Amino acid sequence: MATSHLPSFRRRALSLSSFNVPRRYHTPIFLLQGLCLAPAAVGFFHQLSRAWYPPLYDPTHLFHVKSTPLIYYVSMLWCLLVGYWSSILTTSMARRWLYRYQVTNVMLRLLVLTGVNWLGSYWIYRSYGPDQPIWIWMTISGLLLLANVSKLMWTTAIDPKYQSKFASPSPINSLNSLKKTSQDIHYRSTVVRVLVLPLMVVLFITMFAMLFQVAHMRQTAAPTHMQVDAKPHPAFSHQPGNTRVMVFVLSAWTPKSYEKRRVFRETTMQLIADADPNVTFHVEFVIGQPPTEQVRATMNAKIEQEIAEFNDLKILDTSDKYEDLSEKVYTAMEWMDQYQFDYLMKTDDDIFIRWDTISKELRAMGKQQRYWQGLAYWNIPPIRDARNKNSEMDYTLPIFPPYTAGALYILSRDVVRLIAGVGGPRLFVKNEDQNLGIWLFPFNIRPIHDRRIQQIDACEEDMIAKHFGDFDEPGAIGGTMYDMINNLRQGRKMCEGFRVNVCAMCYPCHGKATNWREWNFACNDIKGVTLLNPPKLTIID
Known part of the structure; x- marks a missing residue:
């Protein structure tokens, strides 16, 4: 088989916790994997600071900021989801690349992927502006969801050779259909466990938080002509x-x-x-x-x-x-x-x-x-x-x-x-x-x-x-x-x-x-x- 000539770290099954690469590459791979979390981490702590100390004006000091602490807390959940999906995507892509390429080539690809992640997150933030925190991180998570689903579909349907290394080898041709069914079940299970369940949890929390926010604003909002910071004459x-x-x-x-x-x-x-x-x-x-x-x-x-x-x-x-x-x-x-x-x-x-x-x-x-x-x-x-x-x-x-x-x-x-x-x-x-x-x-x-x-x-x-x-x-x-x-x-x-x-x-x-x-x-x-x-x-x- 072609895989018999691969190094031992290439032949062993790869897990999310370990890439089974030579020891001298452990630290660089770990750092590159961790860099994908930077946008989500920065966003999380930025939203946390705004939730604790809500700004009065946007950076131009022209318009009142409409977001409330609750909105910033909900956006923090989307930041966590973005970090989770970024880690899943980076880890799975690293596993696939390590199966096909040399380690130094994989490190370069990881660096490019991280750069795309950073630039895309920054562009979305600039497009929405500072007073749309939930929309910013929902959009970023939506793009990551699309990327993860596309990656799973690619490796399942278009690249069966990569998927076959996770299945038990069998010389019996009659078991091919069973292998195909097993791969489909594995694919669907991964989508549900890694993508759908976290998304549904965050969506439900967002929905209930926004309903609460609307009800609270209806009860407490005063007409614009009755400015709360103005004094009676x-x-x-x-x-x-x-x-x-x-x-x-x-x-x-x-x-x-x-x-x-x-x-x-x-x-x-x-x-x-x-x-x-x-x-x-x-x-x-x-x-x-x-x-x-x-x-x-x-x-x-x-x-x-x-x-x-x-x-x-x-x-x-x-x-x-x-x-x-x-x-x-x-x-x-x-x-x-x-x-x-x-x-x-x-x-x-x-x-x-x-x-x-x-x-x-x-x-x-x-x-x-x-x-x-x-x-x-x-x-x-x-x-x-x-x-x-x-x-x-x-x-x-x-x-x-x-x-x-x-x-x-x-x-x-x-x-x-x-x-x-x-x-x-x-x-x-x-x-x-x-x-x-x-x-x-x-x-x-x-x-x-x-x-x-x-x-x-x-x-x-x-x-x-x-x-x-x-x-x-x-x-x-x-x-x-x-x-x-x-x-x-x-x-x-x-x-x-x-x-x-x-x-x-x-x-x-x-x-x-x-x-x-x-x-x-x-x-x-x-x-x-x-x-x-x-x-x-x-x-x-």
Whole structure:
């Protein structure tokens, strides 16, 4: 027989515990066999450390990690299964190779097999990411299961010569069928004992653990707008169950803004008393640090008196310059993110707001998630003319993501957390309304278009935000905030006496003196405002 010329260690039956190789090869073979366990061992202790000390954020510090200690413990079972099957595959392949090749050749093959195991495990880990521990090790174990089954099928069906060395030799041809049956039984028994049984045990434990996890999360999970790490705000402490709306009004250190805050309090804020009793608004004016020492010296005494009298003005540790509006808005959201509330509303100190209408709509809508309402714009390119105060040279892409006008927009609590409650770098452009769209674009959150919010000198009876900015001449829009509050208090139409011949954006223009289409705008009831004839798009390198 051909095997009679093999060395004695080749002729003896090989076991999983010993390869029957010359003594000088014992240590190298043992080390090569043990290297196959490295990915499973590293994974096991990594999952153990995460189970004991669960991370709060992923390595980018951008997103919350969703895996719980129970998930990490279950993934440890899959790591053990991966180590067991890696050992079985490496041992069985070493046995087969030792039957056919020289020991040094077998050691090289084992080294290659170990390298493939390591690289494959690392690639799968990188593909899934750090917050999918069970899927990572289930995938690796699935590939090892396929490799073990393929190896058994190969050695049983395609390589009978290798299998025959484990069977008792017989010269009687009539026993061939019995040998074949014995080999099939041995093959099936090996599959069940080595592969199926361990897999079924781990699968059942995983299934029951995940069912328990789902039941536990249903019992303990709180809505996103009720952040467990946020603290109650004193303004909402006596209104349990109410819809809580935090409002920040963007203002400045200038004498003109000081006067606007006074008018804002005496006019539009008076409508808060008419709001739905189940909706609570808390209003804070927001300013930054004085832009110059001259401004500080001129306005500081007035600002301090204003804070002492009204206690509704917050001075943030950020710039108060016009070109830094985006940073001021972001800092305001960071400050408000520490509190519990249901909605955040942002507006300016020259906007007349229908608090009564907004409160009724919020009450009817209830608490929402991923909610963003405002006068929406889409496919708007940056202004590249440096002479324009709203020009944008730092934003390199040809168009802005969808955004809402800064006159007024409403965000649900979870959206504020996505903007200001997670780590990571932030891009700041000059205009804060466009910056909001940039921040929310990666989360695939799109604004709900509301044409009732206007920034031009138009007036419509159903508006919820009317702009009272500077229009160069006194009485340009037909009245003041005092006139508008008086109209409402005396039962007149809100826009009586105001300039109504200007066609408000996205409203019908029949019978109006102006038409927003002539201003190169187009409107979509869902998407909002865009340009009728957009200019040539530009990209800044």
